[in-house]
Amino acid sequence: MTSDRIPMSKEGYEKLKAQLDKMKHEEMPRVAEQIAQARGYGDLSENAEFDAAVEAQGMLQAKINDLQDKLSRAFIVEKTTMPADRVVFGSKVRVLDLDLNEQEDFILVGPGDEDYDQNKILLTSPIGQGLVGKKVGDEVDVPIPRGTLKLKIVEIGAA
Secondary structure (H helix, E strand, O other): OOOOOEEEOHHHHHHHHHHHHHHHHHHHHHHHHHHHHHHOOOOHHHOHHHHHHHHHHHHHHHHHHHHHHHHHHEEEOOHHHOOOOOOOOOEEEEEEEOOOOEEEEEEEEOOOOOEHHHOEEEOOOHHHHHHOOOOOOOEEEEEEOOEEEEEEEEEEEEO
16 A cells, blocks of 8 residues: 555545535635625735635635545545454554553544544554554554553454
8 A cells, every 4th residue: 555545434535525515615705705805995905804814715725725635545445355353444453551551442544534532543643553554462662742652452353
């Protein structure tokens, strides 16, 4: 798998596509209207409303570009074809934190499916990258901003 391809579930792909459509067809016209209104207020050199609207348009366009890029590099992964004996996209992984002696479950997902409250983490996240390809019993060191997580894979299942 090349790093420029982005694995996604069909649901995650559809969710991102819906976000993109909303940005392009609802949010962008609204920002364009705000720019037109602000332009009507006169002198653009001292027009805070105009500056804010133009900045909002730029940020929205950057988000649109990012989503279009992700969707263009997406490939839909069928979870039924994935191996069950090692950690892959779509796996539910139970790990033991060797420092805290606590178990935690993670589900490795693609963009659009992440939900950190439900422990659905991106395959491309540091933890996701550390777990991919590993088997039950493997220990991994995952570099994170506040040090290193020492994890042992306890169980692998389908999400």
